[in-house]
Amino acid sequence: MKVLVTVKRVIDYNVKIRVKPDGSDVDLTNVKMAVNPFCEIAVEEAVRLKEKGIASEIVVVSVGGSEAQEQLRTALALGADRAILVESTANTESLNVAKLLAKVVEQEQPSLVIMGKQAIDSDNNQTGQMLAALCDMPQATFASEVSVADNSVTVTREIDGGLQTLSLQLPAIVTTDLRLNEPRYASLPNIMKAKCKPLATVTPDDLGVTLSAHTQLLGVNPPPQRSAGVKVKSVAELVDKLKNEAKVI
Amino acid sequence: MAILVIAEHDNQQLKPATLNTVNAASQLNQPISILVIGSDCQAVAEQASAVSGVDTVLVADNAAYQHQLAENTAKLIAELASDFDYVIAAGTTTGKNTLPRVAALLDVAQISDIVAVKSADTFVRPIYAGNALATIQSLDSKKVITVRTSAFDAAGTDGSATITPCGLVHANAQSEFVSEELAVSERPELTAASVIISGGRGMGNGENFSLLEKVADKLGAAVGASRAAVDAGFVPNDMQVGQTGKxxxxxxxxxxxxxxxxxxxxxxxDSKVIVAINKDEEAPIFQIADYGLVADLFEVLPELESLL
Structure with a gap:
């Protein structure tokens, strides 16, 4: 079966972000970029399905500027077979990304779509669910275990109270949580091989999608900072402070 | 202009997250209805009718909604949304799972995890794991919003809303509930507790969490954990506090x-008072703690328990 995986180019998770002095957005100039960690887990899961002989082809898709080719090549080096870049930098909010992906899904007809549950830049946690709605497919978000059998996929999900297991009819959409797997590192030979794997570029026009803005970013501010308080010397002093100074116990 | 708040519940109890969500919604100064979707959930409807500031409780009570799976609940919410300008849910795993699906069916954006209401169409939400706060204006006529419940106080429970049944049924042939493993605890829920004591990798193993539990019982506290402790297998994931947890x-x-x-x-x-207990005085947690104690937790915890 064919598996479609999505990746997003985001700021590397180790980078401490800065807000631009004019408060218009986060400063991304000269910042290290990487594959969104949840997307990396999605790629890894697809590759494991291929290694088990369940997936026959892995198509990786990204929506973004031409520089997102770098992240698509990373996914190819990890084991995806071919890549599609939907080149679009304007209005790339979740709903629009989902609309573009829905067209790709229509063309590619995958049996399973695996996506990260959220991107670590916008933290929206929306695109997978929106794509599922637009394609009228079942969804299993926040997956910590995925097993495919015949015409269905059984997914264990991390929910607030614990774990929930669902069975979905294929085609279906799964979004990954952190504990689904631990992504591998790409080997040098695989990085070299990835350079020769096919990478197609399409535009929203090619897909017949017109994107309009649904939200407007008015400004970005740093959050209020907490400062370090006092060090106490003993447990007795701590209990005393909590009782008589902070009055929280 | 009216607001539809989606109730968070387990068919028996209305979850406290709903109260925080209603309080956030009330800042829009519009009439509020609560929608309870479930099966055999009349008790929840009654609890919802007591939430202050709510005019109407709509109850979609049908076996098809027993596990509140997104495939059909999203269709129901999208259909009912025609009478409302706002659809708002708590940013819990249920809200996060369902509401984007509703937004896509309505062809509108979702504003996720708001922490403040600026005006009828403008909201503040954290981005980059809370390292920046974005002010976002919705350009859609209908607004679909999830609420970060920790940023809003709970609404009161002295209301008396009318309860109206909603007979719309959407079947779900696409997904099926298999099983659930829910943590059972006598202690308060993490997201509703006024005191939380959490353990990290320094706890060493899962058994040592009993040291935290003893202190928690003295304080009426919930017990949480860091991602490191969960990943190390000390405790289950539902205890995780953090960007990807609670x-x-x-x-x-x-x-x-x-x-x-x-x-x-x-x-x-965003906790009011933070206490850090760690034997490594360089630990970053001390930079945000109001009270820090550099000491061995295995000596501190029994002493703390005895002093409380």
Whole structure:
């Protein structure tokens, strides 16, 4: 079966972000970029399905500027077979990304779509669910275990109270949580091989999608900072402070 | 202009997250209805009718909604949304699972995890794991919103809304509930507790969490954990506080053997008072703690328990 995986180019998770002095957005100039960690887990899961002989082809898709080719090549080096870049930098909010992906899904007809549950830049946690709605497919978000059998996929999900297991009819959409797997590192030979794997570029026009803005970013501010308080010397002093100074116990 | 708030519940109990969500919704100064979707959920409807500031409770009570799976509940919410300008849910795993699906069916954006209401169409929400706050204006006529419940107080429960049944049924042939493993605890829920004591990798193993539990029982506190402790297999994932776990803001947060990685801080830094207990005085958690105690947690915890 064919598996479609999505990746997003985001700021590397180790980078401490800065807000631009004019408060218009986060400063991304000269910042290290990487594959969104949840997307990396999605790629890894697809590759494991291929290694088990369940997936026959892995198509990786990204929506973004031409520089997102770098992240698509990373996914190819990890084991995806071919890549599609939907080149679009304007209005790339979740709903629009989902609309573009829905067209790709229509063309590619995958049996399973695996996506990260959220991107670590916008933290929206929306695109997978929106794509599922637009394609009228079942969804299993926040997956910590995925097993495919015949015409269905059984997914264990991390929910607030614990774990929930669902069975979905294929085609279906799964979004990954952190504990689904631990992504591998790409080997040098695989990085070299990835350079020769096919990478197609399409535009929203090619897909017949017109994107309009649904939200407007008015400004970005740093959050209020907490400062370090006092060090106490003993447990007795701590209990005393909590009782008589902070009055929280 | 009216607001539809989606109730968070388990068919028996209305979850406290709903109260915080209603309070956030009330800042829009519009009539509020609560929608209860479930099966045999009349008790929840009655609890919802007591939430202050709510005019109407709509109850879609049908076996098809027993596990509140997104495939059909999203269709129901989208259909009912025609009478409302806002659809708002708590940013819990249920809300996060369902509401984007509703937004896509309505062809509108979703504003996720708001922490403040600026005006009828403008909201503040954290981005980059809470390292920045974005002010976002919705350009859609209908607004679909999830609420970070820790950023809003709970609404009162002295209301008396009318309960109206909603007979719309959407079947779900696409997905099926298989099983659930829910943690059972006598202690308060993490997201509703006023005191939380959390353990990290420094706890060493899962058995040692009993040291935290003893202190928690003295304080009426919930017990949480860092991602490191969950990943190490000490405790289950539902105890995780942090960017990818639960976001909490209790009156008192006691971090024990937690170094304070950015991703943990993202889940607890809005707590009113933070206490850090760690033997490593360089641990980043001390930079945000109101009270720090550099000491061995295995000596501190029994002493703390005896002094409370």
């Amino acid at each position: 976001i909490v803001a209790p009156d008192l947060y006691i971090a024990v053997g937690i170094s304070g990685a950015i991703q943990h801080q993202a889940g607890m830094k």
